[in-house]
Amino acid sequence: MPDNAYEDLALGLMSDESWPPLSLLDEELADGFRLYSSTSSDTVSTSAPFSDAASSDRESTNEADYIDDSNSNKDAGRLAHIDDGPYSSQKLLSSSDIVETLSSRFLFENDCFEIRPYSMSGVGGFARRDLAPGEVVLLEQPILRSNYDDLFRDFQRLDGSSRNVFLQLYASDHFEPKRVTIEAIWSTNCFSIDPDCQGLFAVASRFNHACAPSHNLEYRFDPTTGCMIFNVGAEPIKDGDELTISYGFGLRPIDLYRYYGFRCLCGACAGLTDEEISMNSIW
Numbered sequence: 001m002p003d004n005a006y007e008d009l010a011l012g013l014m015s016d017e018s019w020p021p022l023s024l025l026d027e028e029l030a031d032g033f034r035l036y037s038s039t040s041s042d043t044v045s046t047s048a049p050f051s052d053a054a055s056s057d058r059e060s061t062n063e064a065d066y067i068d069d070s071n072s073n074k075d076a077g078r079l080a081h082i083d084d085g086p087y088s089s090q091k092l093l094s095s096s097d098i099v100e101t102l103s104s105r106f107l108f109e110n111d112c113f114e115i116r117p118y119s120m121s122g123v124g125g126f127a128r129r130d131l132a133p134g135e136v137v138l139l140e141q142p143i144l145r146s147n148y149d150d151l152f153r154d155f156q157r158l159d160g161s162s163r164n165v166f167l168q169l170y171a172s173d174h175f176e177p178k179r180v181t182i183e184a185i186w187s188t189n190c191f192s193i194d195p196d197c198q199g200l201f202a203v204a205s206r207f208n209h210a211c212a213p214s215h216n217l218e219y220r221f222d223p224t225t226g227c228m229i230f231n232v233g234a235e236p237i238k239d240g241d242e243l244t245i246s247y248g249f250g251l252r253p254i255d256l257y258r259y260y261g262f263r264c265l266c267g268a269c270a271g272l273t274d275e276e277i278s279m280n281s282i283w
């Protein structure tokens with residue numbers, strides 16, 4: 001495969017005429033899309049799926065301390081952010097803005113898929129054309145690498161735009177009521193990068209789960225590029241189909257409910273009855 005084969009699939013790079021291909025690590029990718037280089041020297045080696053949200057039981061902290069921009073550090077994280085241009089209305093600061101925007105706007109698109117709202121579960125990814133088995137649809141660098149111990153400190157080091165992207169991601173209301181939004185967003189969306197480190201990905205966070213064997217994307221973390229790479233599984237995907245991933249090997253609907261707080265509606269599993277839900281209510 002040629003070196004630049006993935007360029008137009010990297011986060012922030014649009015393959016249509018208005019978004020000419022640029023180098024993956026260009027700081028200025030296109031109007032309104034920038035990808036900041038990380039100063040982190042972390043090495044990563046595995047492609048484990050979502051982190052175990054159930055294992056995090058940390059004390060809450062005053063969230064207001066962590067959403068002040070004044071100390072922003074542009075180099076603390078990687079970001080393909082939404083600023084101007086066609087995505088200007090996604091420069092989001094409040095949860096009401098987020099809700100309004102998610103209900104009416106496309107969130108991201110490249111040659112292969114788009115992230116858009118739909119009725120089942122907020123937003124999801126949908127194929128924009130037929131996709132072949134094995135085809136790479138997205139390479140994405142995390143906007144933040146962290147872990148549950150360092151999350152608030154690392155969040156504080158993000159620049160203001162990265163924080164806004166972070167804060168517009170979906171936060172499950174399943175997590176402990178006193179848990180602050182930052183931690184709920186992290187728990188809902190982060191992917192494991194290695195045993196001690198997770199990553200938050202602005203676009204990949206929008207992929208919904210489907211139970212095996214019906215999920216149609218595979219993913220792995222590539223330490224060389226620092227990207228999570230998403231490719232089509234063994235079966236082709238048709239234009240318009242939802243792109244789905246597995247949130248974890250062997251997870252049953254009851255595990256999804258306990259760990260992530262949602263009733264799986266993927267259609268491939270039996271789901272959960274009301275009785276099972278009430279028997280497993282956590283709060």
Ligand SMILES: C[S@@+](CC[C@H](N)C(=O)[O-])C[C@H]1O[C@@H](n2cnc3c(N)ncnc32)[C@H](O)[C@@H]1O
Pocket residue numbers: 120121122123124169170172188189205206207208209210260261262263264265266
């Ligand atoms: C990582 S986010 C995925 C994107 C999310 N739909 C959004 O609007 O941003 C995970 C959340 O999506 C929803 N979700 C994902 N997969 C689902 C499924 N199979 N059935 C029902 N809800 C699902 C749940 O609300 C879950 O907490």
